[in-house]
Amino acid sequence: xxxxxxxxxxxxxxxxxxxxxxxxxxxxxxxxxxxxxxxxxxxxxxxxxxxxxxxxxxxxxxxxxxxxxxxxxxxxxxxxxxxxxxxxxxxxxxxxxxxxxxxxxxxxxxxxxxxxxxxxxxxxxxxxxxxxxxxxxxxxxxxxxxxxxxxxxxxxxxxxxxxxxxxxxxxxxxxxxxxxxxxxxxxxxxxxxxxxxxxxxxxxxxxxxxxxxxxxxxxxx
Amino acid sequence: xxxxxxxxxxxxxxxxxxxxxxxxxxxxxxxxxxxxxxxxxxxxxxxxxxxxxxxxxxxxxxxxxxxxxxxxxxxxxxxxxxxxxxxxxxxxxxxxxxxxxxxxxxxxxxxxxxxxxxxxxxxxxxxxxxxxxxxxxxxxxxxxxxxxxxxxxxxxxxxxxxxxxxxxxxxxxxxxxxxxxxxxxxxxxxxxxxxxxxxxxxxxxxxxxxxxxxxxxxxxx
Numbered sequence: 001x002x003x004x005x006x007x008x009x010x011x012x013x014x015x016x017x018x019x020x021x022x023x024x025x026x027x028x029x030x031x032x033x034x035x036x037x038x039x040x041x042x043x044x045x046x047x048x049x050x051x052x053x054x055x056x057x058x059x060x061x062x063x064x065x066x067x068x069x070x071x072x073x074x075x076x077x078x079x080x081x082x083x084x085x086x087x088x089x090x091x092x093x094x095x096x097x098x099x100x101x102x103x104x105x106x107x108x109x110x111x112x113x114x115x116x117x118x119x120x121x122x123x124x125x126x127x128x129x130x131x132x133x134x135x136x137x138x139x140x141x142x143x144x145x146x147x148x149x150x151x152x153x154x155x156x157x158x159x160x161x162x163x164x165x166x167x168x169x170x171x172x173x174x175x176x177x178x179x180x181x182x183x184x185x186x187x188x189x190x191x192x193x194x195x196x197x198x199x200x201x202x203x204x205x206x207x208x209x210x211x212x213x214x215x216x217x218x219x220x221x
Numbered sequence: 222x223x224x225x226x227x228x229x230x231x232x233x234x235x236x237x238x239x240x241x242x243x244x245x246x247x248x249x250x251x252x253x254x255x256x257x258x259x260x261x262x263x264x265x266x267x268x269x270x271x272x273x274x275x276x277x278x279x280x281x282x283x284x285x286x287x288x289x290x291x292x293x294x295x296x297x298x299x300x301x302x303x304x305x306x307x308x309x310x311x312x313x314x315x316x317x318x319x320x321x322x323x324x325x326x327x328x329x330x331x332x333x334x335x336x337x338x339x340x341x342x343x344x345x346x347x348x349x350x351x352x353x354x355x356x357x358x359x360x361x362x363x364x365x366x367x368x369x370x371x372x373x374x375x376x377x378x379x380x381x382x383x384x385x386x387x388x389x390x391x392x393x394x395x396x397x398x399x400x401x402x403x404x405x406x407x408x409x410x411x412x413x414x415x416x417x418x419x420x421x422x423x424x425x426x427x428x429x430x431x432x433x434x435x436x437x438x439x440x441x442x
Contacts, residue, residue, distance in 0.1 A: 023244050025435050025438045025439075026435040028434075028435065028438070029430075029431045029434035029435050030415055030431065032434070033413070033414070033415060033431070034415055037414065037415075053417065054415060054417060055415060056418070056420065056424070091438065092434055092435070092437055092438045092441075093437035093438060093440060093441030094434060094437060098433070098437055098440070100433075111332055112429075115429070117413060117429070117430050118429070118430065118433075121430050121433070121434065123430070123433050161440055162433065162436065162440075185439070185440055186433075186436040186437070186439065186440050188429060188432055188433055188436070192254070192338060193254070193258065194251055194254055194255050194258075194275055194276060196274065196275060197277070199277065202436045202439050202440075203277070204432035204433070204435065204436055205432075206427065206428075206429045206432055207427075208333075208336070208338070208339070208409060208427045209250075209338050209339065209342050209344070210250040210251065210254070211409055211425035211426075211427055212319070212321075212339070212342070212344050212383065212407075212409055212425070213249075213250035213253070213313055213315060213342065214246050214247040214249065214250050214313070214425065215383065215407040215409070215423045215425055216313055216314040216315060216319055216407070217246045217249070217312065217313045217314060218246075218406070218407065218423050219314060219319070219382055219383075219406055219407050219423075220313075220314030
């Protein structure tokens, strides 16, 4: 099996590739997750047909998605589960720690701090911010809550890469502005609004209502 | 302004259109949300450039997305905010009530029941299910918790369209199987796994880790 994986690009070329459509990049974590599940079951190889079944995509889509990042797998033999998983994790930058700062320590913010899924994946919540004086200075889930005015200095001090926004909708834009001004390039947005940010800043929304609203299209048909 | 909106398709044709790529359908709720925000500010018209700025897309992408569903707006005049919003809501099936049933009444499930964002958008949580005998029979947020074995009869009884899965990862597949068997065609999945379902069943995941993992790709560059 050692030779069943090939690539025609150097590691550096893979890493610097930014030509993949954003929607393809958004799917890569799903590939990583499915591959991890396959690895647990002991599977060594997986075909694009099998991946397609798991991901509700056609085998051709799977092959096209992966082709943006290199040549994985051999014709007729499929992909080596462990190797493809490791490569995709490397491409996504998942082999390191990323520090996150949370803005908004209300009910939702507290649930986010308590969420056990971040740390095992390398996402460390290292700071929290709120504007409520009765919350600032307290400790929530082991994290000291600082005033929103201290976002910029804290981002620099603690090496924060990712801002997590859990404030009410009317406050979301100004909080995103403050995060952008402090140099943050990635925002996970729980507020039910689409904030405006510069093109080089990525925003992903966590919003169950948006997810429901795109499924009703298909229910209705 | 009355004539600034045109379409070359009958309402029925719009409604039955299923040729739009799924990724475009997934973006439509974002359009609806941005249009609602514009409407609140009193804006009557909006250009594809303005929509593009708000949605971090090019004006050409905006025009292409909308072209799948009809001809909205006039060359050089942009889109009528209220009308485009109403049409997109109709296309997405948002002008009616959808009943949802939650499976898994742990900490996450309770937060979902308490989430105030569903009902104003027409999503009504009408049933909850759990396998834990100490929870079954109790009432959580005004909803009686039933045993998982009663999913099928409850879906029929209460006209449930959407299943919401908030069980631990190892239980997610069997719960999705039960939902599919009961006729559910749309599943909102909070479990950190990609369940396998028939092609005609839509699954959308609510997963902050997946969102973070696709942003690190861009942070890394």
